[in-house]
Amino acid sequence: xxxxxxxxxxxxxxxxxxxxxxxxxxxxxxxxxxxxxxxxxxxxxxxxxxxxxxxxxxxxxxxxxxxxxxxxxxxxxxxxxxxxxxxxxxxxxxxxxxxxxxxxxxxxxxxxxxxxxxxxxxxxxxxxxxxxxxxxxxxxxxxxxxxxxxxxxxxxxxxxxxxxxxxxxxxxxxxxxxxxxxxxxxxxxxxxxxxxxxxxxxxxxxxxxxxxxxxxxxxxxxxxxxxxxxxxxxxxxxxxxxxxxxxxxxxxxxxxxxxxxxxxxxxxxxxxxxxxxxxxxxxxxxxxxxxxxxxxxxxxxxxxxxxxxxxxxxxxxxxxxxxxxx
Amino acid sequence: xxxxxxxxxxxxxxxxxxxxxxxxxxxxxxxxxxxxxxxxxxxxxxxxxxxxxxxxxxxxxxxxxxxxxxxxxxxxxxxxxxxxxxxxxxxxxxxxxxxxxxxxxxxxxxxxxxxxxxxxxxxxxxxxxxxxxxxxxxxxxxxxxxxxxxxxxxxxxxxxxxxxxxxxxxxxxxxxxxxxxxxxxxxxxxxxxxxxxxxxxxxxxxxxxxxxxxxxxxxxxxxxxxxxxxxxxxxxxxxxxxxxxxxxxxxxxxxxxxxxxxxxxxxxxxxxxxxxxxxxxxxxxxxxxxxxxxxxxxxxxxxxxxxxxxxxxxxxxxxxxxxxxx
DNA sequence: CTGAAAGCGCTTACAG
DNA sequence: CTGAAAGCGCTTACAG
Numbered sequence: 001x002x003x004x005x006x007x008x009x010x011x012x013x014x015x016x017x018x019x020x021x022x023x024x025x026x027x028x029x030x031x032x033x034x035x036x037x038x039x040x041x042x043x044x045x046x047x048x049x050x051x052x053x054x055x056x057x058x059x060x061x062x063x064x065x066x067x068x069x070x071x072x073x074x075x076x077x078x079x080x081x082x083x084x085x086x087x088x089x090x091x092x093x094x095x096x097x098x099x100x101x102x103x104x105x106x107x108x109x110x111x112x113x114x115x116x117x118x119x120x121x122x123x124x125x126x127x128x129x130x131x132x133x134x135x136x137x138x139x140x141x142x143x144x145x146x147x148x149x150x151x152x153x154x155x156x157x158x159x160x161x162x163x164x165x166x167x168x169x170x171x172x173x174x175x176x177x178x179x180x181x182x183x184x185x186x187x188x189x190x191x192x193x194x195x196x197x198x199x200x201x202x203x204x205x206x207x208x209x210x211x212x213x214x215x216x217x218x219x220x221x222x223x224x225x226x227x228x229x230x231x232x233x234x235x236x237x238x239x240x241x242x243x244x245x246x247x248x249x250x251x252x253x254x255x256x257x258x259x260x261x262x263x264x265x266x267x268x269x270x271x272x273x274x275x276x277x278x279x280x281x282x283x284x285x286x287x288x289x290x291x292x293x294x295x296x297x298x299x300x301x302x303x304x305x306x307x308x309x310x311x312x313x314x315x316x317x318x319x320x321x322x323x324x325x326x
Numbered sequence: 327x328x329x330x331x332x333x334x335x336x337x338x339x340x341x342x343x344x345x346x347x348x349x350x351x352x353x354x355x356x357x358x359x360x361x362x363x364x365x366x367x368x369x370x371x372x373x374x375x376x377x378x379x380x381x382x383x384x385x386x387x388x389x390x391x392x393x394x395x396x397x398x399x400x401x402x403x404x405x406x407x408x409x410x411x412x413x414x415x416x417x418x419x420x421x422x423x424x425x426x427x428x429x430x431x432x433x434x435x436x437x438x439x440x441x442x443x444x445x446x447x448x449x450x451x452x453x454x455x456x457x458x459x460x461x462x463x464x465x466x467x468x469x470x471x472x473x474x475x476x477x478x479x480x481x482x483x484x485x486x487x488x489x490x491x492x493x494x495x496x497x498x499x500x501x502x503x504x505x506x507x508x509x510x511x512x513x514x515x516x517x518x519x520x521x522x523x524x525x526x527x528x529x530x531x532x533x534x535x536x537x538x539x540x541x542x543x544x545x546x547x548x549x550x551x552x553x554x555x556x557x558x559x560x561x562x563x564x565x566x567x568x569x570x571x572x573x574x575x576x577x578x579x580x581x582x583x584x585x586x587x588x589x590x591x592x593x594x595x596x597x598x599x600x601x602x603x604x605x606x607x608x609x610x611x612x613x614x615x616x617x618x619x620x621x622x623x624x625x626x627x628x629x630x631x632x633x634x635x636x637x638x639x640x641x642x643x644x645x646x647x648x649x650x651x652x
Numbered sequence: 653c654t655g656a657a658a659g660c661g662c663t664t665a666c667a668g
Numbered sequence: 669c670t671g672a673a674a675g676c677g678c679t680t681a682c683a684g
Binding site for chain 4: 002003004014015018019021022046047048049050051052053054055
């Protein structure tokens with residue numbers, strides 16, 4: 001069933017059917033009604049292919065993200081979904097699994113006219129991003145200088161600084177840092193913040209307490225013993241999952257939290273409250289960051305100047321750093 | 327830049343450019359080379375819109391799922407991604423947030439010609455699924471009789487039976503059941519399996535130990551005290567998140583696990599090993615289920631008979647049910 | 653208020 | 669081996 005058949009069924013021209021489909025007010029009420037009746041009776045569904053080809057634009061926004069394992073992305077996606085709907089667009093998520101080739105492949109959907117724009121959530125960490133130049137693309141999280149597009153993020157240097165300063169305010173002096181990928185922009189910034197705060201407090205950093213390239217629970221557990229044996233009095237992990245691995249490792253070693261060791265994470269994922277004590281962490285406004293990403297993408301699409309947006313994070317105090325706190 | 331301009335640039339017809347684009351072997355090597363050069367020099371990217379309209383098909387498979395919060399879906403998505411690639415298709419994920427309207431909306435992409443087919447992961451729980459009749463759609467998880475399409479799932483009745491029987495084999499007699507949605511097909515089946523196993527063992531079910539509509543950690547925590555005060559000797563939760571909430575609640579009440587209470591979950595999500603003791607659970611072959619879903623979808627698209635596939639699950643024994651087990 | 657016609661960017665039988 | 673032409677399903681100026 002195509003528009004021509006519906007037109008014949010309703011005894012009008014295809015132009016008229018098209019006008020009804022597009023709510024053109026110039027169509028006479030009676031004609032419009034007849035066409036709607038024909039559409040209903042035939043079960044006709046307009047082909048987006050014909051329409052999009054003719055209008056030279058798609059109504060799909062691609063959300064390109066590393067994978068769906070991290071629930072951190074879920075709220076961002078929800079913000080994107082919601083705001084896209086406001087603009088009459090549909091968001092669809094594609095996984096790169098960290099592959100730069102896949103990122104390029106999905107961005108290619110713009111040029112192939114299958115997507116109106118792309119929101120890149122936590123871009124893979126290496127490589128050249130110059131191919132994004134001029135494309136309707138917005139980055140969300142893992143913002144970086146060499147990405148030629150508007151980006152949405154939090155101030156990770158400040159967040160790392162705040163977290164460390166908070167631990168210091170609780171009396172910590174020997175603070176371990178367990179970081180993620182050495183080339184991850186956010187990780188680099190969080191470490192910068194950590195180092196600034198330690199310097200400002202006048203505390204030396206014991207480099208044996210600093211570890212990087214620690215991505216998941218298993219890797220955290222693997223280095224935990226060595227770090228904990230060096231007796232830090234606090235620990236700042238660049239991800240909640242790592243922090244949780246240290247909570248467990250510390251408890252196995254009979255180290256009491258938060259008395260002997262304060263542990264601080266990052267991201268406030270839902271299971272950060274499943275552990276005991278509950279994890280203190282940084283909460284990023286994930287949903288809002290998704291919304292902002294769409295807004296900036298729309299600015300690009302409308303030819304307006306898009307800008308890089310820094311969102312407000314929250315420091316969440318819980319039992320892993322303070323006794324008696326929820 | 328369109329195919330016409332490339333043709334002019336290469337001094338050939340658009341037909342020839344199209345043939346080169348489609349690797350038609352009838353094109354003379356020299357001509358082909360010249361066209362490829364033109365494409366490279368002009369930076370031409372073929373419009374998928376024109377191509378898809380002409381060929382009357384899209385190369386996108388929509389993966390419709392409730393949300394991205396549950397890492398359970400991540401592995402399914404990865405299996406789908408991987409298998410789609412084998413078929414030259416691109417998988418894109420869309421969230422319904424449990425809305426039946428959104429499910430219908432996304433399935434509409436098939437009729438709008440924007441998607442070749444749809445894989446519905448964990449369909450929303452109520453309503454009429456007859457609109458799927460005849461569409462190239464496959465269901466994955468939460469399989470149901472009234473869904474007129476091929477489906478991929480595990481045998482949830484048997485899994486519930488096995489889990490319960492396993493707890494019984496460890497000496498449990500008063501086994502609590504904490505279920506999810508009362509109208510979720512998988513939940514209903516797991517409870518069936520539980521009841522069958524209890525009956526086969528000749529143990530009565532204390533209905534005060536059976537709870538449903540318990541979806542998340544908070545809801546688990548909310549009912550935990552009442553259930554635990556009724557002193558079950560084991561507990562089967564229809565989701566790991568619920569099981570974890572009970573591990574924590576039991577420990578708060580001074581109940582020792584697994585000695586006084588054995589706890590069993592479902593799904594083997596990654597944080598089921600973050601807790602202490604580690605959680606015994608049922609592991610579904612998520613990746614494989616994703617792969618199978620694509621295979622069945624391809625059968626539908628090729629006009630072959632697709633079938634409903636039951637995958638093998640694994641019962642994972644850990645410390646929440648047995649002392650000394652990893 | 654409505655219709656005939658051009659055209660979006662491709663692919664593919666058909667003819668040569 | 670290559671090109672001219674039709675046509676996929678729409679939208680939209682243009683004419684009336």
